[in-house]
Amino acid sequence: MSGSQRTVFGRPREFDIDEALERAMQVFWARGYDGTSLTDLTDAMGITKSSMYAAFGNKEQLFRKAVQRYAEGPASYATRALREPTAREVAEAFLRGAVQTTTSPNAPAGCLSVQGALALSEQGRPAHDVLVDWRIDAGDQLEARFRRAVEEGDLSGDADPGRLARFIMTTAFGIAVQAANGLGPDTLDEIVDTALLSWPT
Amino acid sequence: MSGSQRTVFGRPREFDIDEALERAMQVFWARGYDGTSLTDLTDAMGITKSSMYAAFGNKEQLFRKAVQRYAEGPASYATRALREPTAREVAEAFLRGAVQTTTSPNAPAGCLSVQGALALSEQGRPAHDVLVDWRIDAGDQLEARFRRAVEEGDLSGDADPGRLARFIMTTAFGIAVQAANGLGPDTLDEIVDTALLSWPT
DNA sequence: ACACATCTGGACCGATCGGTAGTAAAGTCG
DNA sequence: CGACTTTACTACCGATCGGTCCAGATGTGT
Numbered sequence: 001m002s003g004s005q006r007t008v009f010g011r012p013r014e015f016d017i018d019e020a021l022e023r024a025m026q027v028f029w030a031r032g033y034d035g036t037s038l039t040d041l042t043d044a045m046g047i048t049k050s051s052m053y054a055a056f057g058n059k060e061q062l063f064r065k066a067v068q069r070y071a072e073g074p075a076s077y078a079t080r081a082l083r084e085p086t087a088r089e090v091a092e093a094f095l096r097g098a099v100q101t102t103t104s105p106n107a108p109a110g111c112l113s114v115q116g117a118l119a120l121s122e123q124g125r126p127a128h129d130v131l132v133d134w135r136i137d138a139g140d141q142l143e144a145r146f147r148r149a150v151e152e153g154d155l156s157g158d159a160d161p162g163r164l165a166r167f168i169m170t171t172a173f174g175i176a177v178q179a180a181n182g183l184g185p186d187t188l189d190e191i192v193d194t195a196l197l198s199w200p201t
Numbered sequence: 202m203s204g205s206q207r208t209v210f211g212r213p214r215e216f217d218i219d220e221a222l223e224r225a226m227q228v229f230w231a232r233g234y235d236g237t238s239l240t241d242l243t244d245a246m247g248i249t250k251s252s253m254y255a256a257f258g259n260k261e262q263l264f265r266k267a268v269q270r271y272a273e274g275p276a277s278y279a280t281r282a283l284r285e286p287t288a289r290e291v292a293e294a295f296l297r298g299a300v301q302t303t304t305s306p307n308a309p310a311g312c313l314s315v316q317g318a319l320a321l322s323e324q325g326r327p328a329h330d331v332l333v334d335w336r337i338d339a340g341d342q343l344e345a346r347f348r349r350a351v352e353e354g355d356l357s358g359d360a361d362p363g364r365l366a367r368f369i370m371t372t373a374f375g376i377a378v379q380a381a382n383g384l385g386p387d388t389l390d391e392i393v394d395t396a397l398l399s400w401p402t
Numbered sequence: 403a404c405a406c407a408t409c410t411g412g413a414c415c416g417a418t419c420g421g422t423a424g425t426a427a428a429g430t431c432g
Numbered sequence: 433c434g435a436c437t438t439t440a441c442t443a444c445c446g447a448t449c450g451g452t453c454c455a456g457a458t459g460t461g462t
Contacts (some may be wrong), residue, residue, distance in 0.1 A: 010408020011458040034235040035322020038450060048411055049451075055409090059450065110319065118316040118381055120309075121236020123450090135382050166379070166388060167395040174375030178367070180319055181336050187367060194368040198398035211438025212428040239420060249441060250421075256439095260420065324420090 102179035110180030311381030
């Protein structure tokens with residue numbers, strides 16, 4: 001699914017487009033959209049501006065691709081969690097995954113979805129909108145999964161799937177901020193434990 | 202404590218320094234430190250760059266003063282919550298206050314402390330550090346208050362004040378992100394209800 | 403060998419960044 | 433009325449912003 005597109009004509013690309021995107025993702029993750037300059041990006045990617053523009057379009061499109069890569073990589077715990085057998089396990093897997101990803105020693109602390117573009121600056125509005133949509137979509141998917149849990153009976157009929165989903169999402173966002181504050185995985189896992197105490201039995 | 206310093210000599214200032222700071226705070230709140238340019242600021246404040254520099258120093262110092270004003274104004278619910286009689290009431294007042302401030306119709310959605318400078322950009326590092334310190338300090342104060350609650354007996358002896366404080370802070374940060382996502386006060390108050398279900402009895 | 407298509411590197415673009423200098427204006431003092 | 437102090441406004445600073453252009457390099461197909 002990644003670098004399968006072959007270049008037949010013309011001078012071949014001299015850099016690994018996948019690794020370059022990985023580097024760009026890390027920079028956006030750490031510094032946010034507004035805080036990242038083209039120079040930051042090309043330095044990290046090890047290519048020049050022209051190569052970046054030829055390969056990715058522009059800063060905004062590069063950001064979109066970085067977000068997509070983030071969703072399929074570091075944030076893939078989210079979709080994986082949805083496949084857990086019960087709602088309770090979904091919720092726990094979701095939060096544990098958030099802790100793990102936001103505190104990984106090999107990546108920036110925190111969550112790209114949160115610190116990428118929370119604020120609403122002038123030129124960062126498209127990036128902002130991308131992340132808002134994604135965050136909302138993640139909540140919707142969680143809600144749908146919990147609705148299914150009610151149908152399947154592993155959540156009681158008087159449980160509110162939307163409310164539970166929003167609570168889990170809120171906790172995950174809070175974890176992301178705390179991770180950016182420097183809290184470690186053990187402390188954050190305690191927070192997950194506490195949050196799950198309120199889970200309906 | 203605010204505009205009590207009187208100018209005796211020289212040309213009097215033609216703008217209200219308090220209101221100018223209020224405007225600057227709102228801009229930083231909405232756009233974050235990196236996303237706010239001097240032009241954004243001076244436009245909102247209705248003054249020129251020179252006046253801004255004469256009155257506030259530079260962008261970074263203006264940000265610090267804006268944060269201070271935010272802490273004493275919109276975020277004053279935090280210190281007010283600490284004065285509630287019981288730990289449970291402290292927690293609830295803290296979270297309800299967060300909901301109210303992050304969803305106020307007269308102010309940007311979300312929390313300046315969170316979207317002001319979550320990411321770690323190059324030139325935004327001082328702003329970032331200011332907010333990290335503040336967020337950590339708020340948690341520490343909450344923890345100290347809960348420790349007192351254990352001493353006073355309104356929290357059981359086996360309750361962990363630090364853990365509870367971190368959980369409440371995490372929920373508050375999550376609420377801030379959700380507010381920036383567009384969730385309203387009613388929805389967020391439901392989240393507070395859910396979070397407080399886990400409160401030790 | 404040749405045309406062709408693509409990529410690379412660096413010079414360069416206008417606009418904007420945060421910040422400063424110099425001068426005119428507007429007050430309070432004697 | 434000056435002398436003095438502070439502010440306001442305009443013009444301007446070098447640096448950097450995101451983005452473009454173009455000549456040269458490097459591959460493919462014939």
